Amino acid sequence: MNKATIAALALAPFFLASCIRDEKENTECDIEAISLHLDKPSDFFFHDYDTLKQVPSDADEIVFLVKSYAEIHSIPTTLRVTEDASVYIVAEDDSKTPFLNGSAVDYSDERTLHFRVVAEDKVWSRDYNVSVKHKEASDGYLSCDFESYSLDASGKYYVWEAPSAFIDETGECTWKNGNPGFKISKSSAKPMEYPTTPVAGGGPDGSACVKLETCDTGPFGKMVNMRIASGSMFDGFFDVGNALTNALKATQLGLPFAHKPDQLRVWLRYERGSVFQDRNANPVNGVVDEPDSYVVFYRNEDANGNKVQLDGSDVLTNPHIVGLGRLPHHYNADGSDQLSADPIHGVTTEWKEFVIPVEYRTELDPDILESEGYSLIIGFASSWQGGYFQGAIGSKLFIDKLQLFCE
Amino acid sequence: MMKHTILAFLLLLAPCSFVLAKQKAPMNENRDAWEKWGPIKGLTSGGFIARLGYVIGGTTPLPLPAEIRKISTFSPEGGIGIGIDGYRMFSKRWGISLGAHFFWEGFHTRADVKNYYVWLEQEGEITKGYFTGTNVTSTDMWGVSIPLLATCRISPRWNLNFGPYMSFYFHQTFSGEVYDNDEGIGYLRENTPTGTKILMTRDNPTPYPNNFADNMIPFSAGIEVGFDWKALRHLNVFGLIDWGLTDIWDRKFEAISFRMYPIYGTIGLAYRY
Numbered sequence: 056m057n058k059a060t061i062a063a064l065a066l067a068p069f070f071l072a073s074c075i076r077d078e079k080e081n082t083e084c085d086i087e088a089i090s091l092h093l094d095k096p097s098d099f100f101f102h103d104y105d106t107l108k109q110v111p112s113d114a115d116e117i118v119f120l121v122k123s124y125a126e127i128h129s130i131p132t133t134l135r136v137t138e139d140a141s142v143y144i145v146a147e148d149d150s151k152t153p154f155l156n157g158s159a160v161d162y163s164d165e166r167t168l169h170f171r172v173v174a175e176d177k178v179w180s181r182d183y184n185v186s187v188k189h190k191e192a193s194d195g196y197l198s199c200d201f202e203s204y205s206l207d208a209s210g211k212y213y214v215w216e217a218p219s220a221f222i223d224e225t226g227e228c229t230w231k232n233g234n235p236g237f238k239i240s241k242s243s244a245k246p247m248e249y250p251t252t253p254v255a256g257g258g259p260d261g262s263a264c265v266k267l268e269t270c271d272t273g274p275f276g277k278m279v280n281m282r283i284a285s286g287s288m289f290d291g292f293f294d295v296g297n298a299l300t301n302a303l304k305a306t307q308l309g310l311p312f313a314h315k316p317d318q319l320r321v322w323l324r325y326e327r328g329s330v331f332q333d334r335n336a337n338p339v340n341g342v343v344d345e346p347d348s349y350v351v352f353y354r355n356e357d358a359n360g361n362k363v364q365l366d367g368s369d370v371l372t373n374p375h376i377v378g379l380g381r382l383p384h385h386y387n388a389d390g391s392d393q394l395s396a397d398p399i400h401g402v403t404t405e406w407k408e409f410v411i412p413v414e415y416r417t418e419l420d421p422d423i424l425e426s427e428g429y430s431l432i433i434g435f436a437s438s439w440q441g442g443y444f445q446g447a448i449g450s451k452l453f454i455d456k457l458q459l460f461c462e
Numbered sequence: 463m464m465k466h467t468i469l470a471f472l473l474l475l476a477p478c479s480f481v482l483a484k485q486k487a488p489m490n491e492n493r494d495a496w497e498k499w500g501p502i503k504g505l506t507s508g509g510f511i512a513r514l515g516y517v518i519g520g521t522t523p524l525p526l527p528a529e530i531r532k533i534s535t536f537s538p539e540g541g542i543g544i545g546i547d548g549y550r551m552f553s554k555r556w557g558i559s560l561g562a563h564f565f566w567e568g569f570h571t572r573a574d575v576k577n578y579y580v581w582l583e584q585e586g587e588i589t590k591g592y593f594t595g596t597n598v599t600s601t602d603m604w605g606v607s608i609p610l611l612a613t614c615r616i617s618p619r620w621n622l623n624f625g626p627y628m629s630f631y632f633h634q635t636f637s638g639e640v641y642d643n644d645e646g647i648g649y650l651r652e653n654t655p656t657g658t659k660i661l662m663t664r665d666n667p668t669p670y671p672n673n674f675a676d677n678m679i680p681f682s683a684g685i686e687v688g689f690d691w692k693a694l695r696h697l698n699v700f701g702l703i704d705w706g707l708t709d710i711w712d713r714k715f716e717a718i719s720f721r722m723y724p725i726y727g728t729i730g731l732a733y734r735y
Contacts, residue, residue: 074525074526074533075526075530075531075532075533076525076526076527076528076530077528078528078531078576079528079529079576079577081577082577082592082655082656083577083651083655083656084656085656085659112651112658112659113657113658113659174655174656179654179655179656180656181656239589239652239660242588242589243588279666279668280666295658295660296649296658296659296660296661297661298660299660299661299662299666299668300661300662300663300665300666301661
């Protein structure tokens with residue numbers, strides 16, 4: 056070996072090491088979770104778990120809903136943010152003070168606190184509004200005519216105002232559906248091409264109604280083998296982060312409710328899509344698509360005090376369910392859904408009011424009921440097997456004049 | 463990817479530098495050796511060299527963008543080069559050569575990326591954003607390179623060649639997909655680094671659009687450097703590297719935020735006449 060060879064070999068590790076460059080400073084700046092520290096959480100919250108909130112990546116409003124008689128004051132607050140991001144409290148005059156985790160924040164008068172999370176790179180930042188608000192006592196009667204709707208912040212799809220009992224963790228009071236997930240899989244769709252859309256003048260009395268339609272999710276949906284999206288409508292929240300990996304988990308159903316539902320009355324109309332297809336888009340002969348509408352009442356805390364939140368995979372089967380009412384369907388002997396050619400749901404192409412009584416499996420505990428220990432789901436789907444990405448493209452369920460009566 | 467390119471380059475360099483070092487020794491080769499290993503019809507005549515080689519390398523950004531955190535796998539695709547060069551010596555040491563090298567080259571790589579700008583798009587449906595997780599890329603190209611080289615005979619049995627080349631591609635593919643990395647981290651921030659976080663896993667890998675390659679430029683230009691070692695009277699051992707200096711992507715194409723250059727080396731045997 057001569058000098059040049061030795062030099063070349065000696066330089067080699069230097070070349071190799073220089074390939075991977077130093078990691079860039081992080082650009083992410085999320086509040087991932089937020090918690091309030093209270094000596095006696097039960098003075099404020101119906102559930103101990105309500106003191107900690109996981110914050111979805113697309114949320115920038117965080118609302119803690121507390122008991123109506125709780126006296127809101129300064130509460131030590133801890134944020135979990137993206138690694139190496141820094142947190143500031145931004146005052147009205149836009150001046151910002153660094154926020155130290157665990158320091159007390161004055162939430163009195165239901166004021167909104169502005170937090171700014173600045174990424175490690177100091178370029179990207181996100182602003183969050185955090186507040187603690189009294190939850191208004193809800194009525195034992197809910198109604199909705201679906202007259203109040205508007206485009207979402209991105210202008211891509213419609214959202215509907217829901218009864219005030221359906222206020223969610225971001226302080227919004229809207230019906231949820233799969234539209235945010237559809238936006239990811241078919242970004243070019245116009246607002247009226249989404250699975251859940253309003254129909255002005257389409258209701259039984261000539262006012263607006265809601266249309267749920269089973270849609271093709273396009274090439275992107277095909278890639279992830281979620282070829283259809285059933286139109287849906289429910290109370291809860293939609294976890295858009297999971298929309299592609301686990302669409303069933305993305306659909307988080309149910310919100311706490313302090314009354315015992317007795318029956319759901321709703322006007323329905325159904326236009327069935329012509330070809331029922333399985334998950335791989337193969338037509339299934341001898342099977343027709345069916346709509347679904349249900350009321351589920353479930354215990355929202357397990358024996359260990361953990362939160363129970365139903366999702367698309369167990370909305371009708373979770374053992375925490377105490378009461379259930381649903382449009383009639385055929386079932387197999389083992390209780391599983393039976394696809395058939397002669398459905399018994401009774402929804403036709405003509406408007407008709409349906410009464411769906413809630414049947415209870417166990418006695419409700421009045422104390423638990425009063426302290427919001429049960430959650431209510433009111434759910435609709437244009438394809439009852441949509442959760443398994445089966446159904447007929449073009450199936451349409453029209454909904455209007457919803458009423459929930461409680462005991 | 464870079465590692466291997468550089469390794470290949472060093473492999474080429476090592477014998478050359480060995481020879482260069484040798485050259486510093488007092489020159490005592492006699493004219494017989496120059497004639498024995500020289501062009502068949504005399505020191506200032508010409509001839510042909512038919513080459514068959516193994517091609518390895520990558521199409522790579524230079525330097526590697528900081529978004530690439532780790533290269534987990536790299537495997538060549540294709541890897542065949544076949545070509546012919548005609549050469550003419552003007553003096554004992556200097557000449558030129560012109561050739562046509564047909565190649566099939568490419569690679570497959572799997573890398574951990576952080577905050578890496580991607581497009582997931584097909585038939586007009588676009589999802590753009592910043593991805594963190596595992597990014598898999600494959601590319602292969604069929605084509606022909608036309609090198610116009612100066613050739614320097616540094617000793618009776620060693621030639622060094624260098625000069626510009628142009629490559630024309632008959633067929634180009636570029637595909638890829640993203641999913642979670644070994645730590646289970648895989649997500650896209652939609653549109654901006656603070657956008658909605660969309661999880662992506664290996665059960666549901668999300669591919670690049672399948673028309674990406676339409677945005678590749680069907681030619682490139684660069685510098686070729688190589689050596690020939692005359693092992694037998696008609697057989698050369700050769701090595702060369704084609705270092706592309708032009709971006710393979712159409713400048714108007716926004717899905718790849720950096721320029722990428724084809725850098726491929728060939729090692730093989732040649733028949734010399």
